[in-house]
Structure formats: C-alpha cells, structure tokens
Amino acid sequence: MNIILVSNRFAKAHSVTLTGTHLLVAGMMVLGLFIAAVLSAQYAIVRLQPGGISDELRVWLASAQQAEQQKQQTYLHQSLDAMAVRLGQMQAQLQRLDGLGARLAKMSGMKPQDFSFGQLPPQGGPYIPSPNQREISLDSMQQQLTKLSSLLGDRSDKLVALETLLQQDRLDKKMLPTTAPVKVTWYSSNFGWRIDPFTGENAMHEGVDYMVPSGTPVYASASGVVVYAETHPQYGNMVEIDHGNDVTTRYAHASKLLVKVGQMVRRGQEIALSGSTGRSTGPHVHFEVRYKGIAQNPVRFLEKAAS
Numbered sequence: 001m002n003i004i005l006v007s008n009r010f011a012k013a014h015s016v017t018l019t020g021t022h023l024l025v026a027g028m029m030v031l032g033l034f035i036a037a038v039l040s041a042q043y044a045i046v047r048l049q050p051g052g053i054s055d056e057l058r059v060w061l062a063s064a065q066q067a068e069q070q071k072q073q074t075y076l077h078q079s080l081d082a083m084a085v086r087l088g089q090m091q092a093q094l095q096r097l098d099g100l101g102a103r104l105a106k107m108s109g110m111k112p113q114d115f116s117f118g119q120l121p122p123q124g125g126p127y128i129p130s131p132n133q134r135e136i137s138l139d140s141m142q143q144q145l146t147k148l149s150s151l152l153g154d155r156s157d158k159l160v161a162l163e164t165l166l167q168q169d170r171l172d173k174k175m176l177p178t179t180a181p182v183k184v185t186w187y188s189s190n191f192g193w194r195i196d197p198f199t200g201e202n203a204m205h206e207g208v209d210y211m212v213p214s215g216t217p218v219y220a221s222a223s224g225v226v227v228y229a230e231t232h233p234q235y236g237n238m239v240e241i242d243h244g245n246d247v248t249t250r251y252a253h254a255s256k257l258l259v260k261v262g263q264m265v266r267r268g269q270e271i272a273l274s275g276s277t278g279r280s281t282g283p284h285v286h287f288e289v290r291y292k293g294i295a296q297n298p299v300r301f302l303e304k305a306a307s
Helices: 020-048 055-108 138-174 298-306
Strands: 002-005 014-017 192-195 202-205 208-210 217-219 224-232 236-242 247-257 270-274 285-291 294-296
Touching (some): 285 298
Antiparallel strands (some): 002 014, 208 285, 217 270, 224 236, 236 247, 247 270, 247 285
C-alpha cells in the first residue's frame, strides 16, 4: 500500500509504503487498546460495587443522592402548597355557588328539599375501568384544578347574572299595580263607558269603584313614590303614586290622606281612608291605573296577579 503525502512545507510530494508487517503491527495496537479499555471498564465496575466503593466516593454519592431527594421534596411541598391554596379558593367558590343556588331556588319558587346544595350529589353504578389507565401526576392534577377553578368562576358569574335578572323581574312585578286597593274582591262600577250619575249622559269611567264603608283602609297597589296627595275638584282627597316605567295609580274620594308628596310607599302600605269627597254619590274608592298618562283597565293588572 502506497500513501502519498502532499504539504506546502514539502518541496515535493512524499510517498510512504505500508507493508503487511506494518498493517499487522497496527492491528495488534488497536486490539491492545480495545483490551485495555475492556479491562478498565471491568475494573471500574468492580470498584463501584457496594463492597468496593471507597469511603470518599460513598460519601459523595450519598451527598448527591440526598441533595436530589431534598430537591424533589421541596418541589413536592411547593406543589402541594399551591394545590392547597387553589383548593381553598375552589371551596370558597363552591360555598358561594351553594348560597347563590339556594337564593335562586327560593326566588324561583322551588322547594328547598328538591335541591340540597349543602350535600354531595349521590353517585353509583358498576365499576368499568378505562382501558387506558394513566398515572396521575402533579402537573396533570394542577391543570385539572386550574380548569375546574375557571369553570367554577364562569358558573358563578352566570348565576350572579341570573340572580340579577330574577331580582329585576321581581322588582318590576312589585312596581306593577297588581294588588287591589281594598280588602274586597268585587267592584261596583267597572272601567269603560257608562251613564254618568250626575248628568245622565254617556261618559267614560277611567277606573273601577269599590263600594266600601267610609273609613275603610286604602292600600297602595304597588310600590312607588307619592306624587300627589291633596284635594282635587273632582277626585276629592286623592293620592297618586308613580311606580316607574310611566305607570301611575290614583286613589280618589278618600276621607283622610295618610301619606305626603315625595314619600316612598310599599305594596300593601296603608295610604288613605275611604270616603265620599269630590264628585261622588256615596262612600267608595275610585281606583285608576295609567300608563303614560292614559287610563288603563285596572282589572287587567289584577287578573295578572291572580293568574
């Protein structure tokens, strides 16, 4: 075998001839190096066995192993602390949801025993293990807790919005005149066209009349603000209440007024005593419901309350 060597340091190329002897010597050197490497590996394995490890090496290995265990325990404690904090937050969210659920059930008219928010939901059934069982890790558990906490927050926000809507609906109903002004269920004169008792001509009657003895308590049909409480030429002693949303009610011919202008009144609150003041033929209560100043049939509102 001829090997030609070319270099800038040489004026001309040099050639080296390798004979079979040279190749044999090189092979023996490679084999010797391989045997030495194998013997060194075996020596290291023997020396690293429990019986052959030196005291210095044993101390170093124990120190490294202890440091690694300490590191793992620190990470585990930190993870458990973070999970405990997250669990406490979720428990607080669950208590809030329980309170919201109880209030919503009460507002919607549900029976408390139908929804036991303070108890865990019953569960059961045969055990059918999943074919792909995987060991639960701390990272996966933290991901599940984060996802569950986010879902709890979302459900809480939606329940709060639902509670607000229900409260607004209840408030709107309270502001509608759906309660009769007196403790009787019938009226002597209906809403609409009738023969006027003073002129004998056809005239519009813009309310309903409840025939009751003088001094009978008169109650607010809905919550609102008193905007009129004085004597009127035709209505006599009259109370007018503004219920918001352009809805007002009038209570006329009273013998005595019990409220003042600007006063807040609740549904069912006593506001006057019946009488026969103003344009009246006898003791009774004239009751009107107006929307944007236009008289409406009060019976329609009272029928909604009964339905």
